[in-house]
Amino acid sequence: MSKFEYTSEFECSVVELFSYHERKAVVNRLIPPWDDVVVLREPQNLIDSDAEFLVTLAPLVCFRWISKHCDYVKNKQFKDIQITGPFRRWEHTHLFGSNKDGKSYLTDSIEFEPLFSSISSIFTEKLIREKLRKTFSYRHTITKNDIDFIKKQHTDKQFVIGIAGSSGVIGRELTSFLRLLGHTVYKIVRKTAKQRDEIFFNLEKEELTNIPEHLDIVINLAGEPISEGLWTDKKLQAIYDSRVVFTSKLIQAIKKLEKPLSHYINASAIGYYGDRRERLSEDGSKGDGFIADLCQKWEQVAKNDLFPTTILRIGVVLTPRGGALKQFLKFVNLNLGATLADGNQYISWITMDDLIYGITHIIHNRLEGVFNMVSPSPVTQKEMVDTISNKLKKVRILNLNRKTVELIYGRLGKEVLLANNYVIPDRLNLSNYKFYFPYLTSALDHLLGSDG
Template sequence: MARHRFEYASQLPVSAAHAFAWHDRPGAFDRLNPPWDPVTVVQRSDGIRDGAQVTIRVPVGPFGVRWHLEHRGWIEGRVFEDVQRSGPFRHWHHVHAFEPVADDACRLVDQIDFTPPLGPLLVPMTRSKLERLFPYRHRVTAGDLAAHARFADRPRLTVGISGASGLLGDALVHYLSTGGHRVKRLVRRPARHDAEIAWSVDGGLADPAALAGVDAIVHLAGENIAGGRWTDDRKKRIRDSRVDGTRALAESLARSATPPAGLIVASAVGYYGDRGAETLTETSASGDNFLAAVCRAWEEAAAPAREAGIRVVHARFGVILSPRGGALPKMLAPARLGVSAQVGSGEQFVSWIGLDDAVTALGFALLNPAIEGVVNLTAPTPVTNRDFARTLAKTLKRPALGRLPAVVARAALGEMADELLLASARVEPAALTQAGYDFRDPDLATALAHMLGRPLPPAPA
């Protein structure tokens, strides 16, 4: 049976040794997992040295196929290979080569020899998938490496993360670990090993001594605000999970004999309320609705840590975009059918940020001691809901027909529709921009194309 070859190459902004080391660290596979068609890791051994193995489950329609791969051909700083031991292909041999170009640049070459299960019939489909996958993988690799290289002269950190199993927390774990940092997950059960720290919303840290050696905490845990209609009970859980949890954690840090130097606490642009087309920065006043009140109390709850001399950052997130979770998957299904994501008039502003920028900006704040207080984690180009719907449709090459009337949204979701879908917040990331942060995906069209595996739009002239 004939073997076919696919090759993709690009230049990376670091040495071959640094690029190779990034791939050899925990989390690299997870960073490169395509969000529009993710595989599930069933089992794996550490690293990419000869004999290391990984078993993944590849989605095939409503089913899945197990794919067992083994690493071979490991030459430090230069090359490693993946060879199929069992799985969907008759033959699969993937060479990852790192060719030096300069002291601060190298060429990454991915070369795959493959034979599909049905021979020539599946070659076009296989090539099409690879042609979507590898530009994405190389772009993520280059973006992560460039961001880490900016702080290459700083010591690597030990970072505790709450909410580490969520969309943002999981991505942050892998982003930091591939950058050489050590991550400890804050878990709401007894810690099972040294990479976990037990805590609870009511009591904070179970053992403050577990903070020894921890440089910073990123607190992301909180009840899903879009997890169901806002009954009085759900609103209480939304508030208490954020306010009580943050206060308990901040008090634990303040009491610790070995507190971390920094605490980043998640917040949201819901702080600003419904503000129409007004341009909002970190110094803008708070709004007067439910989410604004929650965000105010949420941020105030970190006061014990700040008063203890810990650097506190309030990360006011916009809508975090990823097909893996959050708001975007709810829009994708109708958008693929040509149904518009527009809600109501469509004139309300959406302040958004791509998942890659969300984790990179958090890493930037962790390593930049000058950043303190409120920071808007939003892209520099907020868009109206109407333009968001049109851009999504264009990315998917679909029409954007119809809209969801405000009255229907309110009937289905009640108060949540007014605050999450119909409220307008035109937020700008003034603090990040002033600190010199370089956005990976500053415009919506590029961000959506990247995360959905579509061709990137032309760069602005």
């Protein structure tokens, strides 16, 4: 039998720390983004309920992990014990305590035994311990940041929120976090609503059905991925229709609701500013190109005079679960990380955590208008790929010149991969939002599990 422990101190009371772990959707929130884990069944409580997960280790290699909570003592401890999974025995005890200065601590204590004794070698145990260290370093950081963010909120009001694009990478994370805060979240779907938490959007009739008695906020994150696949005519039309046409019809459907919204939030992108090297705040003018024109039309159809509206000009969102970072990791892990052209084009990025904190900050403070959803520290493409390579202990050996990038990727290469985007979040800064990951190095440490 082996034992692993990880302890951290928290700037909150033990009551706040324990209560955080009792919140709805906290299980989703604490899964590291580098793990391919799907929550099939959330625990209903920490006292005596089960949780079920689907864990994928590699293509076609997956297993179900079922655990049961027990030994619950309010503000002191709870356990989860493996019922079915990859270990012969797994018992995870969460121990909570108070320090004399009013702070609290959490110790995650795990006793484990591999399923097959033949693999319980020193080498295997070392790998398991390193995996656990990375996991709990991430979990404790998320816990600290979430509690800090929650304590700074100046509202206890719980909203009923509909999210279009809830199945996307951003939508899934935002849904879990808003539910963790106690908000009621409905998924706006284009198929007939089958779940209690779904609202059916009939695109042709411009109608929302199966809606709750009162809907406070709608967040529209829907859109065909821009950077996946070549920009064929069919792809460009799908990008346009999924944003401009979809949003126009969604606004018309919202206008038909008996009770007006208190807030409407619509995604856009920093591609609005085009390929420009100068520092750009929310007051920056529209740039040139397909993406800039698309964003302008997208924002125009989202704006209306019936309810307060916020436009999110989102930068490159960093998470191993999808988007640009997932693509970077794919190539860097093969030692195929490359600078594109001279690599000096700026990338305005933001971590997934800061993006969902920022959106929630906008909701709670009822902020309207345009917001650049980017970190305050843009980096060059060369800095981005070199930093990722260093974190993964890989080597960058490739350089693709401008003509090669444009030959391979066409307009996508010219307008996205080679574009300069030096964008600054002036309005978020002025609203007193505090970035949790303002710098790339610490952001990647957190996202890749290379800290601690």
